[in-house]
Amino acid sequence: MSTLRPILLVEDSPKDIELTLEALAKCQLANDIHVARDGVEALDYLYARGSHQGRNSGEPAVVLLDLKLPRVDGLEVLEAIKRDPALMQIPVVMLTSSREEKDLVQSYKLGVNAFVVKPVGFSAFLEAIQDIGVFWAILNEPPPHRLSGAGSNDL
């Protein structure tokens, strides 16, 4: 098992998945990346239920969450994570096309850790993903009480 916890990328557009994975690859992160295609899948993954029953990869280091998703949208996933004491410590980064202020305001109200508007230029996107990756997946220490839980052998 990797010493690094995985990154959960929640994104419905295959092109965005591909480009984001390209960008993350350029960051040379060692973390596993799990892709969920909508809000339901993302929550199933987080709660290790449904098709993720019995998953043993620990809590993700960071959730990269698109705002507009089929079935359950990004804000609802964010709300579910931040409302649940078992999940609320997981950092969530909103990664979205939207420049809408109300989305940003709503995300921060719900307790998002960062909000990134995907730039049109790929190099700018690359920079953004790199910053996120380095900060949240590598530098960000998991909160102490999580250590006694499922991921105790991460140390």
Add this chain to the structure above:
Amino acid sequence: MNDLRPDLTTCDREPIRIPGSIQPHGVLFVLSAGRTVEAISANAAALTGRSAGEALGLSLEALVPDLDPELLDALTGPLPVDRTQPLGSLRRGAVRYDAMAHAVGPHVVLELEEVPPGQADSRQIQALIGGVVTHLQSVRTVAEGLQAVARTVRELSGFDRVMIYRFDASWTGTVIAEDRNDALPSYLELRFPASDIPQQARDLYRLNRVRQIPDASYSPVPIATRLGGPIDLGFSALRSVSPVHVEYMNNMGTQASMSVSILIEGELWGLISCHNKLAKRVPPEARSACDLVAQILSMRIASEAVHGDAAERVAKQGALTRLLAAMAASPNYAAGLATLPDALLALTGAEGAAISHEGRVTLIGRTPDVASVRAIIGWLQGDGDQGVFATASLPAVMPAAADFADAASGLLALSLSQVRSTHVLWFRSEVIHTVSWGGDPRKQFEAIGPDTRISPRKSFEAWRETVRRTSRPWSPAEVDAADNLRRAIVEILLKRAEEMASLTEDLQRSNRELEAFSYSISHDLRAPFRHIVGYAELLSERYGEQFDEKARHFLHNITESAHTAGKLVDDLLHFSQLGRVQVHPVRVDMNKLMSEVIRSLAFETRDREIEWHISDLPPATGDAGLIRQVLFNLVSNAVKYTRGRTPALILVSGRVAETPGGRETAYTVSDNGIGFDMAYVDKLFQVFQRLNRSEDFEGTGIGLALVRRIVERHGGRTEAIGEIGRGATFTFALPERAAERI
């Protein structure tokens, strides 16, 4: 302590319908079924040869033999209850009597009136009536025909003086026409107070149109009765009149009188009042003829009233229609009214008008000053302030109005909107006039002796009174016209409120749609451009080496185009969001903002030779982020369009100025760049309007539109001056206090 002053209403209480006596120029019987005599006037003894006491209980036939069987039949047949019906005549010795009867409850009142000697000429009566009918048809107005009516009645009746007497709303009477000989003085144009003809007399005059007093010095003839209660003589021709009235006649110097009621729509309009210096009896057929003349006159008056009223109402409707159109065409109905001063005055026949709307007063024509108008409105509000108020003597109800009685003795006021305090006032100026009374109206009665029995005034010498602080009165049609205007305005207001509500709803819906639309664009339209750029850059990065120059050029263009498209979407969204974003006005240090803008343009200015001339800029009041955007757009435009100028000159200055709308701070950005053609200045600030080819100067065509939008949201203004090849100057001005529009 007893109050010995006579009560003016004493006459109102006198039981004139049941005097218990008759005048002596005839005899009266009250008969029950079977023509049994239940009551009889004492003077019947001369006719019947029996005392009243003996007569009671006998049948009429037994008492008065040889009566015409037709008359007897008529007495048992149905008889009118609201007038007395002529039943032919009978002769007893040298005296001829005209018989007439009417029903009172279960009884019949039979009157035999002595006919004075000398035969009435019925052909002459017909000719006189025919003449007055023709005359009344030929005159343009009733007023022109009144004198002829008085003359005809005098010829029919033979009185010394015949007056046409008209009541006003307070029952004061005025003599409006008269025909007379020299036996009695003229009363023409004299006024008589309402108490001269008391309430119950007027009521009786309305029911019983003709009454006469042949001799004011008569001794009333008592009626002997075996009935329990009093006998109602309201419709009797011989009814004895009030002793006060007889005294009044004596004081006027008249021995005989007759009056005929002029009724319009059942209401007492006036009287034809006839007097004779000496005693005088008018035979029944002449009285009927006078009544007929009075009725013809009534019809003529009624028809003129209807026609005159209709013509006046049509004219007023025209004025109202024009006012409504003006109000509909104006955003605010009060302003609309003021655009048609003539129609507004014509509507009520006023000399001046004032419109007060939300504290602003507009004066039209002859009015008191604004402060006085406000005082009147304050008084109206204190007085309940509802609907329509009309007075011909404002100082009488509002004492402070005496100060401006010259312009506003008459007031007609509309209270329109309680919430927004809107009033329309019409004024009529003071008309000082003299009224002649038939005797001093303040001395109508004089107490005679220690018993408080009242006596009518002794003097009928014309008594002149000057009436001040009174205008021409407002006619019912004028008051109605004002009320119609009020209703119309209330309807307009209601309709506007409904329209506003529905418009607001429409706007809210389209705003929601627009928001949903721009939300969707911001998500869905940006993504494909991102993808294009992403893949193109990946392609160039991974496989660029394998491409030839041409392929790399194509790839570069793909990336650049997608970039531009993405930026366009971003700019457009930014622009549309500005309509929704909250503006937070604060004090903005423009010098600091200016240095920030120059710093952020470092990349664009890195290889350029630019001479900056930046004056000390006064602070602005506005949303710091948005004002920065304005300054940035203008300065970056200046940098962009001076490309190729060596050196480029960019001047930035600001000043505080006083304008009619208040203090404003204006900032100017000038350059010596390519400038623009003033012919297109209007296009400059519109979205997507470009005055240059895009390959020469990059940009999306939104920058200046954004500038204008931001400045307008601050309640400010923008302007541009330019000349091709000689540079451009852009100015934006912000109000000192960011306007409430924000």
